[in-house]
Amino acid sequence: xxxxxxxxxxxxxxxxxxxxxxxxxxxxxxxxxxxxxxxxxxxxxxxxxxxxxxxxxxxxxxxxxxxxxxxxxxxxxxxxxxxxxxxxxxxxxxxxxxxxxxxxxxxxxxxxxxxxxxxxxxxxxxxxxxxxxxxxxxxxxxxxxxxxxxxxxxxxxxxxxxxxxxxxxxxxxxxxxxxxxxxxxxxxxxxxxxxxxxxxxxxxxxxxxxxxxxxxxxxxxxxxxxxxxxxxxxxxxxxxxxxxxxxxxxxxxxxxxxxxxxxxxxxxxxxxxxxxxxxxxxxxxxxxxxxxxxxxxxxxxxxxxxxxxxxxxxxxxxxxxxxxxxxxxxxxxxxxxxxxxxxxxxxxxxxxxxxxxxxxxxxxxxxxxxxxxxxxxxxxxxxxxxxxxxxxxxxxxxxxxxxxxxxxxxxxxxxxxxxxxxxxxxxxxxxxxxxxxxxxxxxxxxxxxxxxxxxxxxxxxxxxxxxxxxxxxxxxxxxxxxxxxxxxxxxxxxxxxxxxxxxxxxxxxxxxxxxxxxxxxxxxxxxxxxxxxxxxxxxxxxxxxxxxxxxxxxxxxxxxxxxxxxxxxxxxxxxxxxxxxxxxxxxxxxxxxxxxxxxxxxxxxxx
Numbered sequence: 194x195x196x197x198x199x200x201x202x203x204x205x206x207x208x209x210x211x212x213x214x215x216x217x218x219x220x221x222x223x224x225x226x227x228x229x230x231x232x233x234x235x236x237x238x239x240x241x242x243x244x245x246x247x248x249x250x251x252x253x254x255x256x257x258x259x260x261x262x263x264x265x266x267x268x269x270x271x272x273x274x275x276x277x278x279x280x281x282x283x284x285x286x287x288x289x290x291x292x293x294x295x296x297x298x299x300x301x302x303x304x305x306x307x308x309x310x311x312x313x314x315x316x317x318x319x320x321x322x323x324x325x326x327x328x329x330x331x332x333x334x335x336x337x338x339x340x341x342x343x344x345x346x347x348x349x350x351x352x353x354x355x356x357x358x359x360x361x362x363x364x365x366x367x368x369x370x371x372x373x374x375x376x377x378x379x380x381x382x383x384x385x386x387x388x389x390x391x392x393x394x395x396x397x398x399x400x401x402x403x404x405x406x407x408x409x410x411x412x413x414x415x416x417x418x419x420x421x422x423x424x425x426x427x428x429x430x431x432x433x434x435x436x437x438x439x440x441x442x443x444x445x446x447x448x449x450x451x452x453x454x455x456x457x458x459x460x461x462x463x464x465x466x467x468x469x470x471x472x473x474x475x476x477x478x479x480x481x482x483x484x485x486x487x488x489x490x491x492x493x494x495x496x497x498x499x500x501x502x503x504x505x506x507x508x509x510x511x512x513x514x515x516x517x518x519x520x521x522x523x524x525x526x527x528x529x530x531x532x533x534x535x536x537x538x539x540x541x542x543x544x545x546x547x548x549x550x551x552x553x554x555x556x557x558x559x560x561x562x563x564x565x566x567x568x569x570x571x572x573x574x575x576x577x578x579x580x581x582x583x584x585x586x587x588x589x590x591x592x593x594x595x596x597x598x599x600x601x602x603x604x605x606x607x608x609x610x611x612x613x614x615x616x617x618x619x620x621x622x623x624x625x626x627x628x629x630x631x632x633x634x635x636x637x638x639x640x641x642x643x644x645x646x647x648x649x650x651x652x653x654x655x656x657x658x659x660x661x662x663x664x665x666x667x668x669x670x671x672x673x674x675x676x677x678x679x680x681x682x683x684x685x686x687x688x689x690x691x692x693x694x695x696x697x698x699x700x701x702x703x704x705x706x707x708x709x710x711x712x713x714x715x716x717x718x719x720x721x722x723x724x725x726x727x728x729x730x731x732x733x734x735x736x737x738x739x740x741x742x743x744x745x746x747x748x749x750x751x752x753x754x755x756x757x758x759x760x761x762x763x764x765x766x767x768x769x770x771x772x773x774x775x776x777x778x779x780x781x782x783x784x785x786x787x788x789x790x791x792x793x794x795x796x797x798x799x800x
Contacts, residue, residue, distance in 0.1 A: 208243055209400065210393025210421075214386060218248050218365070221382070222333075228357030230364035232339075235386030236520055237455055238422025241367035242337055244386070248365060249335050257331040257363075264341025275346030276319065277302040279334065289325050294318035301345075312345065316352035323353065327361040336366035339376045347376040354381060388419025397421060402428045408439040408587060416446055418521040426452050438629055439587050444560065445475065445528040456526035463501055470497050471507070472531045473539045474516050475524035476557070482514040488542035537561045552576045555592065565601040573599070574609060581616065590617050594630065597637070607638035611647040615690065618654035628655055646687040649673030650694040657701060667698045671710045681717040689723055 208215065222229050233241050249259045262279035280302055287295050298318040299305025310318075323332060336342070336350060354364045368376070370385065389397065394414045398405065405413070405428055417423035428436065430447040448456070460468065473488050474480065486494050494509070494516065501507045508517050518524045528536065540561035547554040555576035558569045573596035580588035593613035600606040611634040617627035631651050650673075653666035670691060679685045692714060699707045715722050 208240065208247055209397045210389040211240060211244060211247075214244060214384070215247060217384060218244065219251065221384075222248075222363045222365075228360040228362050230354040230357055230381050231366075232381055232383040233365070233367040233386060234370045234383055235367075236420065237369055238420045238452075238522070239386045239388070240421045241369075241386060243421075245335050245337055245365065245367055249333065252333045252363075257333050258326070259333045259335055261335045261337075262342070262346070263336070264338035266341050269341050269343055271343055272345045273301045273303070273315075273343065273349075275336075275342040276315075276349055279336070279346075280319070280322070283322060283326060286322065286326060290318060290322055294321055298322065312348060315345075316349045319349050320353050320356055323362055324360050331361040331363075333363040333365065336364075339366050339368040342376070351376055389421060389424070390419065394419050394424055397424050398428075401425045402436075404436060406437040406439070409436060409442065412439065412442060413446075416521065416525075420521060422455075423452070423522055434629070439590065444556070444591075446525055448522065448525050448529045452522055453526065453529060456520070456522055457530055459504060459506060460523065460526050460530055463504075463506075464497075466492070466497050467501050468527065468530070469535070469539075470494055471501060471524075471527045472535060473542060474507075475518070475527045476536070476539050476560075477543055480516045482509070482516055484543070484546055485516065487546045488539070490542075537563070552579050559592075559595045559599065562599055564599075566599050567601050567605070570596040570599040570601075570605065570609070577613075586616050589613070590630075597633075603638045607634045608645070608647070610634035610637060611645050611651060612687075614651040615647045615654070618651060618658065627651060628659075631655070646673055646677055646679070646691040650687075650691045653694055653698060657698065663698055663702045667695070667702060667707055670695050670698065674714055675710070681714065681719055683718045683721060683723050 218231065218233075221231050233244060235241050249261065252259055260279050260282060262275045264275065268274040280298075284302075284304060287298060290298065294314065294317065296305060296307060297310035297314045300307045300310050301315045301318075323334070326332060334350075334353070339347065342350070350364075350366070353362075354366075357364060366376070391414070394417065395410065398410045398413060401424070402410075409428070409431070413424065413427050417427060426449040427446055430449045430452075431442065435442045460471070463471070470485065470489050470492065474485050474494075477485055477488065482494050486492060495511070498507060498509060498516070502509055505519050506523050508519060509515075510517075531539075537560070540557040544554050544557035544561060547557065551572070555569070555572040559573050562569045573592045577589040577592035577596065580586075580592060590613045593609045593616070597606045597609035597613070600609060610630050614627045614630035614634060617630060631648060634645075634648055649670050653670040656662045656666035656669070674688070674691055674695065677688070679688045682688065692711065695711050695714075699711055
């Protein structure tokens with residue numbers, strides 16, 4: 194049995210996401226009381242062995258005798274090794290056969306002596322023995338890893354599987370869909386196991402790794418493509434920080450030892466030139482052969498990857514000029530086996546080609562650069578703006594974090610980390626990530642405290658999201674805004690973002706007096722407050738402290754004329770979240786979360 198193929202089971206031993214497959218298998222055998230055969234197929238790690246185990250356990254509980262055999266690579270050249278494994282429990286029953294069949298079977302499985310038996314005689318002997326045993330007790334033959342069985346055994350099993358009509362014998366075997374086998378499957382029903390759906394993948398991850406942050410679970414699920422083994426094993430290669438902080442996870446996920454054992458050998462056997470091209474393909478990510486070949490110095494991928502395609506590691510479409518890995522983890526195995534220098538060279542080659550794609554070029558330059566480089570850091574910061582502009586907060590955080598790591602100046606490093614922390618306050622609930630980034634910003638430059646608007650806004654959001662302390666958050670942010678050197682310039686992104694955060698705090702506080710500092714700041718902005726793409730609204734006008742000058746711009750609006758009592762809105766619970774939403778083509782800060790009292794929302798556009 195191949196233990197690498199087991200998906201995760203819950204404490205109740207239920208196979209997550211496989212109810213329909215189990216029902217199909219059971220109905221196939223229960224509906225064929227006079228013998229039936231079924232082949233399971235699927236990619237590596239899809240859960241074939243676990244299904245075989247479940248069906249076998251159910252059969253035993255119903256009084257069926259189960260005989261098992263599993264292909265083993267180092268026994269693939271040993272004649273009848275698989276048949277020996279299958280028939281071990283029946284050795285004492287060989288005497289039920291007539292002498293010619295008995296002796297042939299004994300010699301075949303290695304417990305008798307004599308000349309090598311005829312293949313047909315051995316196959317017939319095995320069939321007769323199984324039918325004789327099944328007269329007293331129903332039998333279920335379960336065979337795993339068919340491709341690794343020796344050729345004589347596969348010949349016997351194929352012979353038996355086609356001659357079960359009228360018997361009480363079931364035959365269930367499993368094989369990887371991309372593997373060659375000597376087993377002749379024509380005429381036998383095949384059931385292909387599919388990847389787990391999104392809901393089952395999420396359930397499996399939650400059961401196997403409850404400590405993963407929501408953002409990391411999404412990343413793992415996206416990379417695993419519903420493969421149960423990948424879902425269970427990929428998180429085991431992450432350290433404690435990477436299990437909760439998306440920005441700490443490398444662009445290509447590392448493989449656990451079990452996954453490396455499953456895929457690394459297949460990659461290692463390829464010629465060096467093929468591995469180099471596969472590395473570029475794995476890092477390129479889209480499968481565009483034109484880009485891959487250009488990054489590889491115009492080498493022809495179709496020729497160099499012939500062996501990889503023959504081994505079914507990749508598929509190449511000549512018409513669309515695309516390359517795809519046959520299994521989602523093969524690309525990871527390629528990257529895992531490459532040296533750091535090889536990976537840097539591949540990234541450099543890709544960056545040199547992707548001159549018309551600034552985001553992707555910045556990413557590859559960032560991965561290829563080993564020391565401080567402000568030029569690359571600036572490109573990554575620009576890429577972060579582009580990602581944020583289309584709503585990819587996690588991508589923006591990752592780009593800013595990498596930019597910070599390449600910043601020669603501690604002030605720039607701190608500024609970029611602080612901005613990443615501010616964005617991260619609602620990046621899939623990544624509060625732990627945002628908090629660690631904020632700590633890093635202050636460590637990089639001790640002068641980065643509340644006077645940094647991004648740091649102050651991030652701190653304020655962490656306070657209300659983790660502790661529900663609106664008053665402290667409001668006091669901290671107002672102090673940073675009023676002490677800042679921004680000159681209330683409406684084109685200062687950090688100022689606008691801080692003002693939005695202040696709007697959020699004012700809403701959550703339910704205290705009319707807390708709006709006064711906001712209105713003072715808006716009145717001082719030059720040349721004018723930013724154009725609004727949303728509005729602050731609630732089922733009553735914005736509360737203002739008595740005597741506060743009303744900001745007469747149309748950027749803040751209300752829907753009624755009655756001022757609600759102060760208690761109508763209370764501070765948010767610690768689980769409240771704030772974050773980012775796209776309006777039109779520009780990123781706008783936003784908040785739209787349920788709090789006790791009326792539903793609130795706010796928006797203010799970056800100029």
